[in-house]
Amino acid sequence: MTDQTKPILSVRDLHTWFSVDAKEVFAKRALLKAVDGVSFDIKRGETFGLVGESGCGKTTVGRTVVRLYRPHSGQIFFDGVDISKLEGRALMTYRRRMQMIFQDPYASLDPRMTVEDIIAEPLKLQGVKKLERRLRVRELIGRVGLKADHLNRYPHEFSGGQRQRIGIARALATKPDFIVCDEPISALDVSIQAQVINMLEEMQEEMGIAFLFISHDLSMVSHISHRVGVMYLGHLVEMADMRELYEHHLHPYTTALMSAVPIADPDKAAATKRIVLQGDVPTPINPPSGCPFRTRCSHCTERCASEMPKMKEVSPGHFLACHVMENA
Amino acid sequence: MALLEVENLTTTFRIGVGRVQAVRGISFHVDEGEFLGIVGESGSGKSVTMLSVMNLLPDYATIKADAIRFNGVEMTKLRGKELRAMHGKEISMIFQDPMTSLNPLFTVEQQLIEPLKIHLGMKKAEARAKALELLRQVEIPAPEERLKQYPHELSGGMRQRVMIAMAVACNPKMIIADEPTTALDVTIQAQILELLEGLKRNSGASVVMITHDLGVIASMCSRIIVMYGGTICEEGSARDIFYAPRHPYTWGLLNSVPKISTGEHKKLVPIPGTPPDMLKPPAGCPFAPRCRYCMRVCTTVAPPLLQCGEGHRAACHLMHPNAPKIQREDA
Numbered sequence: 001m002t003d004q005t006k007p008i009l010s011v012r013d014l015h016t017w018f019s020v021d022a023k024e025v026f027a028k029r030a031l032l033k034a035v036d037g038v039s040f041d042i043k044r045g046e047t048f049g050l051v052g053e054s055g056c057g058k059t060t061v062g063r064t065v066v067r068l069y070r071p072h073s074g075q076i077f078f079d080g081v082d083i084s085k086l087e088g089r090a091l092m093t094y095r096r097r098m099q100m101i102f103q104d105p106y107a108s109l110d111p112r113m114t115v116e117d118i119i120a121e122p123l124k125l126q127g128v129k130k131l132e133r134r135l136r137v138r139e140l141i142g143r144v145g146l147k148a149d150h151l152n153r154y155p156h157e158f159s160g161g162q163r164q165r166i167g168i169a170r171a172l173a174t175k176p177d178f179i180v181c182d183e184p185i186s187a188l189d190v191s192i193q194a195q196v197i198n199m200l201e202e203m204q205e206e207m208g209i210a211f212l213f214i215s216h217d218l219s220m221v222s223h224i225s226h227r228v229g230v231m232y233l234g235h236l237v238e239m240a241d242m243r244e245l246y247e248h249h250l251h252p253y254t255t256a257l258m259s260a261v262p263i264a265d266p267d268k269a270a271a272t273k274r275i276v277l278q279g280d281v282p283t284p285i286n287p288p289s290g291c292p293f294r295t296r297c298s299h300c301t302e303r304c305a306s307e308m309p310k311m312k313e314v315s316p317g318h319f320l321a322c323h324v325m326e327n328a
Numbered sequence: 329m330a331l332l333e334v335e336n337l338t339t340t341f342r343i344g345v346g347r348v349q350a351v352r353g354i355s356f357h358v359d360e361g362e363f364l365g366i367v368g369e370s371g372s373g374k375s376v377t378m379l380s381v382m383n384l385l386p387d388y389a390t391i392k393a394d395a396i397r398f399n400g401v402e403m404t405k406l407r408g409k410e411l412r413a414m415h416g417k418e419i420s421m422i423f424q425d426p427m428t429s430l431n432p433l434f435t436v437e438q439q440l441i442e443p444l445k446i447h448l449g450m451k452k453a454e455a456r457a458k459a460l461e462l463l464r465q466v467e468i469p470a471p472e473e474r475l476k477q478y479p480h481e482l483s484g485g486m487r488q489r490v491m492i493a494m495a496v497a498c499n500p501k502m503i504i505a506d507e508p509t510t511a512l513d514v515t516i517q518a519q520i521l522e523l524l525e526g527l528k529r530n531s532g533a534s535v536v537m538i539t540h541d542l543g544v545i546a547s548m549c550s551r552i553i554v555m556y557g558g559t560i561c562e563e564g565s566a567r568d569i570f571y572a573p574r575h576p577y578t579w580g581l582l583n584s585v586p587k588i589s590t591g592e593h594k595k596l597v598p599i600p601g602t603p604p605d606m607l608k609p610p611a612g613c614p615f616a617p618r619c620r621y622c623m624r625v626c627t628t629v630a631p632p633l634l635q636c637g638e639g640h641r642a643a644c645h646l647m648h649p650n651a652p653k654i655q656r657e658d659a
Contacts, residue, residue: 053513159602189369190540194584194598201595216513219543223586223596260518262543264585266566269547276522277515278471280483 006080007041008178008210009065014038014074014084016057016064020285030285034060036234037074039311044177045208049225049242051218051257055281057234058214062180064185065212066098079168079177096126099171103183105163109155113121115141115166116151123174140169144199161192172207180212185220216263222246227317230254233292234284236311240318250314250325253293291323299324331502331534332381332554334357334393339373339380342388344621348606350376352558358502358534365549365566367581369495370457371603373558374538378504382419383411399501417447420495424507426487430479436463436490437475440497445496462493466523489523496527502534509544521548542585546570551639554578557604557614560633564640574642577615579656613645619652 016035034057042048050058065068065076067083076084083094099122102108109118119140120133128136138148144165155163164184169181181200185193201224203209215221221228222242229239230253238251249255257277277296282288288295294304301324309321320326339351351373358364368374380391381403396403396418404649406414415421423429424544431439440462441455450458456475463471479487488508495503500640505524509517521544528535539545545566554562554577562575573579580599587594601618604610610617615628625645633641646654 040636053515150509189371189603190542190582191584192602194596195600197586198596198598218514219586256515260514262517262521262541262547264542264546264570264582264587266546266570269543274518274522274547276518280485280516281513 005043008044008079009042009212010075010077011041011061011065012039012075012077013063014061014076015072016060016069017072031235033283033287034284035064035071036284036287038231038234038236039074040229040236042178042210042212044210045204046227047204047211047213047225049213049215049221050231051215051221051228051230052231053216053281055233055284056231057284058231059182061231062100062182062212062214065159066095066100066180068100071121078231092125096122096174098175098178098180099163099174099176099182100180100182101167101171103186105160105167105187106155107199108167109163111155114152115146115158117157118166119151119169119173122170126174136173137169140172143172143203144169159192161187161195164188164192164196165199166194168203172203175207176209178210178212180214182214183216188218193220200224208310218257230257233281233287235292235321236319237293237321238319239311242317244315248315248318250318250320250328251293251322252297252299252325291321329360330357331360331399333395333397334381335396337377337380337391337393337396338415339376339385339392340390342390346607347590349609350558350606351380353607354555354558354560356553356560356563358536359551360534361532361535362551363528363549364534364536365545366536366555367540367542367545367552369540369603370554371606372555373606374555376505377555378421378506378536382415382421382504384415384421387434388529392494397476401651410584413447416443416494417498418500419502419504420500422488422495422503422505422508424510425485426491426511429491430487432479434478435475436477436479436482440490440494443494443497458497459493461605462497464492465527466490466493466517468493480630483516484512485519488516488520490510492523492527494522496531496533499531500533502536503528504536504538506538507540508537510539510541517544524548542581554581557609558606559614559630559643560641561615561644562642563633564637564642568637568640572637572640574636574647575615575644575655576619576621576646578642580618603647621652623651 014035015037018032018034019029020032038061052058064071066288071084075082078094116137119137123133138276141148146165183194213224225242227241228245239253249258256275256277262271279296282295290306291304291309294300303323309323311319311321312326314320314326335355336353337351338353341350343349356554366374379385381396393404403649422476437459444450444455444458460471463474468474468489493524501597509520537588549566556577560576604614612628613626613631631643631645633640633643634647645651
């Protein structure tokens with residue numbers, strides 16, 4: 001019996017680097033530090049939200065923890081076992097327990113496979129017998145609100161929301177303990193987003209699955225997550241319980257991000273002042289020295305340029321990486 | 329005063345398997361100097377409506393309207409040259425994806441001075457000076473260098489700023505912004521929205537903003553049109569739509585978005601089902617198959633847009649005096 005209080009996933013000082021083509025022909029290949037020292041835990045049955053803008057490395061974190069990418073350094077403990085260096089068969093046994101739901105329901109389903117084959121594929125890879133597979137697929141398709149006669153169809157016959165349901169059924173097939181949801185609702189319409197979010201919440205309540213929920217949509221992340229981490233340029237800059245983060249966010253980037261989310265309420269929108277950050281996110285190939293956010297930060301001091309702020313626990317469960325606000 | 333008046337606009341697309349009825353007989357107006365929001369899901373006809381007004385649709389589209397009057401001019405009668413004289417000068421457009429709407433083969437300068445030369449008859453040197461001024465106006469850093477760059481050298485936010493600079497170049501009376509911030513990150517979106525607000529204040533142009541994002545609409549628009557299934561289902565001031573909506577679809581939309589501000593966890597109330605197939609739209613109210621308050625009449629007779637307040641209209645049979653009295657359930 002496994003210890004229920006221990007985190008299902010524990011990431012320690014994770015670095016994922018990519019080597020990218022240099023701008024000039026004879027120049028050395030450049031290093032893109034997509035994830036540069038990220039640590040966090042996800043408890044069983046918990047939803048950990050990861051927010052940030054495009055290019056901040058949130059998707060890379062998600063893909064690295066399920067080992068679609070090989071980390072440069074750092075540890076990924078899945079249920080107590082470091083999987084960061086496992087390969088082949090040894091990794092396969094863990095793959096069953098962690099699954100992924102992708103952003104684009106058009107690109108993530110093979111157009112030449114029927115829905116039945118798509119959902120059954122992970123089971124097949126785990127060596128489940130044919131009859132058992134058929135039963136399990138029929139059970140799953142009902143769970144995600146589709147009908148058994150949809151099973152012989154192909155992905156193109158479905159709408160975006162229905163495809164995302166197929167993707168969810170596929171992810172649930174192997175009864176995983178942990179699912180990475182990488183922007184699962186960004187491609188969907190507002191009314192369909194709510195359907196998918198509610199479905200994910202129900203699945204979690206029933207099966208106790210832990211989610212890593214990656215999104216740029218802070219309002220959806222705050223809706224579904226128990227805890228949230230805010231990423232900027234490959235670093236986690238703040239991490240806390242959702243409520244705590246909403247009420248007592250400290251990092252200037254979190255503050256700007258919170259204020260930038262448009263509120264669907266004209267009076268409240270008029271009452272809140274948007275904090276508009278100047279400029280764009282710097283390139284992760286040549287990040288600023290010290291604090292990655294300092295080029296857009298209004299609180300920037302000299303120390304921020306020379307020294308990278310470390311994650312510190314400012315109150316129980318609330319972590320912050322900022323020289324200025326940690327003393328405030 | 330109304331700057332744009334559209335009466336009974338119908339747009340259909342002929343495609344292999346039949347006719348897509350994208351817009352089905354809608355009438356609306358845009359007032360001078362107002363910030364109008366058109367909100368709806370994909371396929372609701374919101375973009376096609378404005379593209380029909382601009383006559384920017386492909387050949388297989390059929391646009392029919394009793395009238396499309398812009399500033400007193402009947403747009404449906406305009407052809408080729410007359411229409412082109414209007415595009416970019418009187419009405420301009422900002423598109424969702426600045427990567428595909430800017431020409432990758434021309435520099436920012438070449439693209440910016442084109443409307444200035446064509447519409448305002450500027451000489452090259454004069455146009456270049458104006459282009460520089462426009463880039464400053466949209467707060468692009470180092471504008472001299474940007475002029476020489478190609479679109480691919482700019483970030484998404486920068487490209488959208490260039491699009492906006494092009495749109496305001498000839499001081500148009502109306503700017504149509506079709507999902508101008510959908511492709512952008514939230515902090516960049518905040519920059520662009522701030523910029524649009526500023527430009528609107530200074531120029532006095534009307535802005536029609538097409539979006540699916542209720543948050544963007546709430547913070548920007550004074551008047552809102554809600555579209556569903558190629559029809560207008562509700563129209564009113566921002567306060568009407570957000571605080572006193574009358575159409576069950578508007579209720580559904582508002583209940584589907586999480587409220588970050590409350591901090592407590594409330595379950596979202598999704599709208600069941602999927603939007604209608606516009607090849608065979610439902611006979612009655614387009615929302616009837618997904619509506620929990622659907623009555624028998626809803627499936628056969630399309631509800632008319634009925635007045636329910638000053639400038640507030642909704643198309644729902646529930647507003648009939650004999651219909652059951654249903655209040656919006658608070659999510």
